[in-house]
Each structure stands twice: as structure tokens, then as C-alpha cells.
Amino acid sequence: MGPINSRTAAKWHAQHLALCFIVSVCVGEGKAQPPQQWVNLLEWSENADWASRGRNYNERLESQPSRNGVTIRPVQWNYYPLPAIVDGDYEMEVEWTRETGTESVHIGFPVGSHTMDLVFSAFTGRYGGVASIDGKGYTENATRKSPSAVRNGYRNRTTINVATKADEATFRIDHNGEENYIQWRGKLNSLEGRFDMMRHPWIGAWDSRTVFHKVRIKMKTGIVTPDFITVADKNQDLHSGFVRLVGETAGLPKVGWGNFFVNQAFKVGGHVAERRVPRVAEKFRFCDDYYTVHAPSRVKCAIPRSMKSFSVIGVNQGLRSSKFSVVVDGVALYDSGMTGLDIIKLDLPANSKILELAVDPLGDHIYDHTYWCYPRFHRFSADRITEDKLDSPSRKLNIFSAEVGANRITYNKSIWAPPIHYRDAPICDEYLFAHAPSTVTYAVPDGMTRFTAVGYNVVSCSVRYEVWADGKPLLQTPQAGVVPIDVQLPSGTKSIELKVNDMGNSKDDQSFWCYPRLYAK
Numbered sequence: 001m002g003p004i005n006s007r008t009a010a011k012w013h014a015q016h017l018a019l020c021f022i023v024s025v026c027v028g029e030g031k032a033q034p035p036q037q038w039v040n041l042l043e044w045s046e047n048a049d050w051a052s053r054g055r056n057y058n059e060r061l062e063s064q065p066s067r068n069g070v071t072i073r074p075v076q077w078n079y080y081p082l083p084a085i086v087d088g089d090y091e092m093e094v095e096w097t098r099e100t101g102t103e104s105v106h107i108g109f110p111v112g113s114h115t116m117d118l119v120f121s122a123f124t125g126r127y128g129g130v131a132s133i134d135g136k137g138y139t140e141n142a143t144r145k146s147p148s149a150v151r152n153g154y155r156n157r158t159t160i161n162v163a164t165k166a167d168e169a170t171f172r173i174d175h176n177g178e179e180n181y182i183q184w185r186g187k188l189n190s191l192e193g194r195f196d197m198m199r200h201p202w203i204g205a206w207d208s209r210t211v212f213h214k215v216r217i218k219m220k221t222g223i224v225t226p227d228f229i230t231v232a233d234k235n236q237d238l239h240s241g242f243v244r245l246v247g248e249t250a251g252l253p254k255v256g257w258g259n260f261f262v263n264q265a266f267k268v269g270g271h272v273a274e275r276r277v278p279r280v281a282e283k284f285r286f287c288d289d290y291y292t293v294h295a296p297s298r299v300k301c302a303i304p305r306s307m308k309s310f311s312v313i314g315v316n317q318g319l320r321s322s323k324f325s326v327v328v329d330g331v332a333l334y335d336s337g338m339t340g341l342d343i344i345k346l347d348l349p350a351n352s353k354i355l356e357l358a359v360d361p362l363g364d365h366i367y368d369h370t371y372w373c374y375p376r377f378h379r380f381s382a383d384r385i386t387e388d389k390l391d392s393p394s395r396k397l398n399i400f401s402a403e404v405g406a407n408r409i410t411y412n413k414s415i416w417a418p419p420i421h422y423r424d425a426p427i428c429d430e431y432l433f434a435h436a437p438s439t440v441t442y443a444v445p446d447g448m449t450r451f452t453a454v455g456y457n458v459v460s461c462s463v464r465y466e467v468w469a470d471g472k473p474l475l476q477t478p479q480a481g482v483v484p485i486d487v488q489l490p491s492g493t494k495s496i497e498l499k500v501n502d503m504g505n506s507k508d509d510q511s512f513w514c515y516p517r518l519y520a521k
Contacts, residue, residue, distance in 0.1 A: 032226075035219040041082045041201060042215050043067035044226055048083050052250075054261035054433075055196070057081055062209070070203065072210045074101050079108070079195065079204035082215060085429060086110045086199050088222015089163040094203070094215050097155045101208025104128075105150060108195050108202025109160045111169050113427055114274065115193035115200060118160070118173065118182075121150040122206070130171075130182060134190050135338065135362075143182045155213065163220070164188060167343075189337035193274045196265040198427055200227065227263070227429075241520040243445060245513075246430050251441030251495075253434055256506045260440065261433040266510075275320045275340065278431055278456045280482060282515040284424035287315070287373040289394065292414045294406040295322050295361040295368035301397040303328070303352045307377040310355060311385050314342045315419045317458045318367030327356040338362055341422060343390065345382045361405070367459055367508075368405065369416040391421075416461045417481035428514045431456075436463045436502035436509035444469075444493045448518040451496055455483040460508040468497040479503065489518075 033039045045065040050057040058064075060078045062071040072078050094107050104122040108115045117131045119138050128148025129138030138144055150156070159174040169188045175181040195202050203212045217224055229237075229247035237243060246262050253260035265276045293299060295316070303310075314324030320340025326333050329352055336342040348355075357375075361368045374391045378384075402409040434440055436457075455465035455477060467475040467487050475487045489496070496518070500511045 032223040033219065035088070035221060035223075038216050038218045039084075039224055040067055040214075040216050041084050042070055042212070044083050044228075045070065048228070050081070052262065054259045054264045054266075060204075068213070070212045070215075072203065072205045072208075072212070074205070074207050074209040076207050078206065079106065079202050081108075081195070081197050082201045082203065083227040084201060084217070085225045085227050086201065086217065086219075086222075087225070089220040090161075090217050090222075090224070091220065092160045092162075092201065092215070092217045094158045094160070095155060095213040096158070096203075097211045097213065098150050098152050098205065099209045099211060100152065101205070101210075103206040103208045105208065105210050106202070106204040106206070107158060107160070108193070108200070108204070109162065109171070110193075110199045110201065111162050111171055111191055112164045112188045113198050114188070114191040115195045115198055115202065116171070116191060117194050117202075118158070119148075120156075121148050125149040130173075130184065131194065132192050133184065133186070135192070143184055145182065187337055189339040189342065192338065195274070197227075197263070198265070198274050198277050238445070243448060243518040244430060245442050245516040245518065246432065248442055253438065253440040255435045255438040256502060256509065257435040260438075263429065263431060264433070266433060276510065278428040278512045278514050279317065279340070279425040280420055280428055280454055280456055280514055281424040281426055282454065284454065284482075284484070285421040286418040286482075287313075287371070287421050288412065289375075289391070290315075290371045290373040290412060290414075290419055291375070291397070292407075292410045292416075293357075293359060293370055293372065293402070293404050295359040295370045295404075297357075297359045297370065297402070297404040297409075299357045299372070299397075299399055299403075299409065300401040301355055301357075301399045303348065303355050304377055304398075306379060307348055307352075308380055309345065309347050309378040309382040309385060310376065311343075311345045311378065311382070311390055312357065312375040313373040313390070313422045314339070314344060314359070315371040315373055315422070316340045316359075316368060317417070317419060317425070318369045319364065319459075321362055321364055322368060322370050323360040323362055325358040325360065327358060328352050329354055341425060343422065345385045347382045369414070369458075371414070371419040373419055373422065417458050420482060428456075428512075430515050432498070432513040432516055434498075434500055434511060434513070436500035436506055436511050438511065439497060439499045441495055441497045444489065444496050444518060447520050448493070449489050449491070449521065450519040451485070451487050451489060451517070452519065453485045453498075453516040454514040455480050455485055455500075456512040456514050457500075457510060458482065459510045460505075462503055462505065463509050463511050464501040464503060465511075465513075466499040466501055468499065469493045470495055471497070476501070
């Protein structure tokens, strides 16, 4: 049986022994919940133990989380994730009381792939709002509320409604009976979250003891999925002939930098954690028609006669913080805002002559490996550019000028990882993070004969992924990048060791094992 896609991720319960993490999986219902049903997210958090996944968020609570309430300890930067993956439009209700302190209370709410930070009573009640929008925090953007006072001992009720459509998003927040307390509508690319697990709701406070009495969600479209694997889930996986390693016991990992993480992103310097989450499908393709342009860059080409529209996909799969712009005859027609992937479709003015593609690194010149994929001129209007026409056969651009920030412009060639096809770059919810040089070991259950994964390093692109069975090497990939891994295990294999070789230089070797699984066939 081939790989079975799953959006559920592992929830681990850990006890530290001398040389290993011992992980138990919570017992209970682990089913995705369909639209129009209220789900108590605090109930899902009752057995949550985040320690074995890299960060022990349970230490930030005063007691074990309960379906009847979660109490945030009064320390600085105190956030707690709820073990749910939200995929779709929804309504979320939160009831909370700040019991002591004078500082901020926070509710993290997903909008598409971004988890936004709703803030009350920051700077002792002077400011509130939502961060961040267009690169601006809650004290500077249009959602700013001033003052934003919170009365201790008072039970607050906050309702958040979120909807997305294509590249647009809206959210509406009602608070303590005030409808439309905050409203926002705009491009998804304008938003950026601050949390290290995408599409999860979060709750928190700054140096203030705060009780969250209720957090419940009702999907209007899509599903909300528990971010843990139950015993029933594991049994079903085995019945289907596979094992997800993110839910299994891991030998004590050794990493070259930082911590070993399971389904948790990480921060480097001031870079936002959500930019680090892998974006790749279990089965993926590379783009086969692209120009490599390190930002900042400007590329000019002639527009063929009789063309009425243009389409292209801008990609930055390293730091994912570029702005893609299109200029025609000196007039700016399109600006993506900060993003890592943007599908651009626009109409061309009549008799247009010169098209210019520009990439702005937005002040950060690190990891700006950027690409223009599938540039296409069309003889019809932009509203007729359907999915199949985005990567339809085409001819090379007639480029007469190119300025790039590093190296030189190339066609269908990259010194980094080639760009992943835009259809094959969803958020990965099932991964191990282990900065090279690294190693982690798992037991192999009886009957498993095959290991598959996607090795993913889009920053240094300079590691090798290795698979060992019972202490013997089975596979070493070429230098990667992004690489599919599929290896047969010798009969009777008892343990599998996953290594990332830094090739003598561990700088920026931020490496992932995406969708690591064992299969019976």
C-alpha cells in the first residue's frame, strides 16, 4: 500500500530516561471535526504534553489543562498552544478572566496559514489590536485600539470570525457585547503570525495570571483536526500498513544546533517561526520552467505583440520574505506584499512594450533565493487564466536586462534547491526537525519493510540525508536541497537511524524529515 496523506500530527507524552524519550500517545477521540459543530478545544488539551516535541509549553501553566479551564502563569511571554489544526473558515468563542497583573492578554487565531496575535491591555492598558499586518505591530496598524483596558476579576467574552477566499482574508472580532470591535479585510500576504506552530489557536498573557474558561470553535468550511495521534489512530495506521514516526518513541536525538523538534517550527535571530515551517507535499515535483534571481533583482523583457494578459508564480522557499512586483512600461501593476509564494495574474494595457519583474528582499538579504516560475503571456484576459494555463507550454522570455543581488540570472538552473512546484507546496504538518549534523533512532515494528520521507533543507541546501538499519548504512542521498527518500529495509530490521550529514560545514543546515513513515509494503 502506498503512502496515505494525513493532516494529523503527533502528540507525544514524554518521560526522560537515560538515553531516550519515552513517548506515550493519548487515548481518546482523535477525529477531524466537520463544519457546524462546536468543538471544545480545552478538552483536547487535557492530555497535552508538549515536552517531547521540543518546547514544554505545559510548564507555562499553573496546573494540568482541563476542559473546564486553563490558567496561564504570570510570567513574561507566556503563550500556550491548543492541540488543534484549523483548516478553513470558522467562528471561535473565548471566555477569559485576568485575575492578577496589569499587562497584556493574548489570543492567537489562525487566518489561512498565519496565526495572528489578538492583544488586549498591552503596556498596562494603553494599547490593543492584532499583529502583524503589512509588517506593522498592533500599535501601528489599522486594528490598533487605544486605550485597551482590562478589569481584573471580570469575565470577558471574545468572538472571532475568520474567512478566506483565494488570496483575500477577513476577520471580525466582537468583544464583551461590542460588535465589530475590530474588523479587517485585505490580502493574506499582508498578514504574518508570530507563533511557532501554524494554523493552531493559542492563548497567553504577559506577566498576568489569566484563566481561559472556554475556547471553542465551529468550522464554517473545512475541518479542525486534533494535533495528536491517539491509540485508535495508531491501530488504524497499522491496519493500513504504515507507522508515522512523529508519533513513535525516539532515541535521544543528537543535533548540531538548538533542539530536536517534532511538528514545531523554530526561530533564528529575529526571523519569524512561521517562515521556517516546511512547505512540501509527500509526493512532489520540482518546477521545470523557471528563472533564478537572487533578490534584490529586476528583470526586463519584451512583451510579444497581441498579448492581453500575463501570469507568473513568484517563489522564495528559503526565508519566504520577498515582495514580488510587476511593472509594465514604467507603471507598477502588481505588488504582492511579503510572501514566499504568490500566483500572479494580471491584464496588460493595450500596446504594452516592456514588462519588468522585480523582487524586493524587504531589508533582509539572507536566504533570498528567489524564482520566477512559469512566466506566461496570454492572448486573452486575466480572468480566463485557469489553473491548467498557469504552467502550460510556453517559450522563454525575451530578456534584455537583468540585475540580481548575487550570482547571475539563470534559466532552469539553481545553485540552491530547485523551486518546488506551486501545486506541491502545502504546509507540512508531519515532520522532524534536526539541525545537521544530527541523528535520531526509532524502533521498527515487526512487519515493516520500507521507509519513506522527504528530506528538506531550503536554506543551506548543503546536506546529505542518510538512513541506517541496525547500525549499517542503507542510503545516502546526493547533496540536498529537497529530496524524496524511499528505501527498502532488510528483513528483520529492529531499528532505523536517521542522520543528516553536514558535509563538513554546519552553517544554516536547518534540516527536516518530512512525512517520515514506515510501511509494511
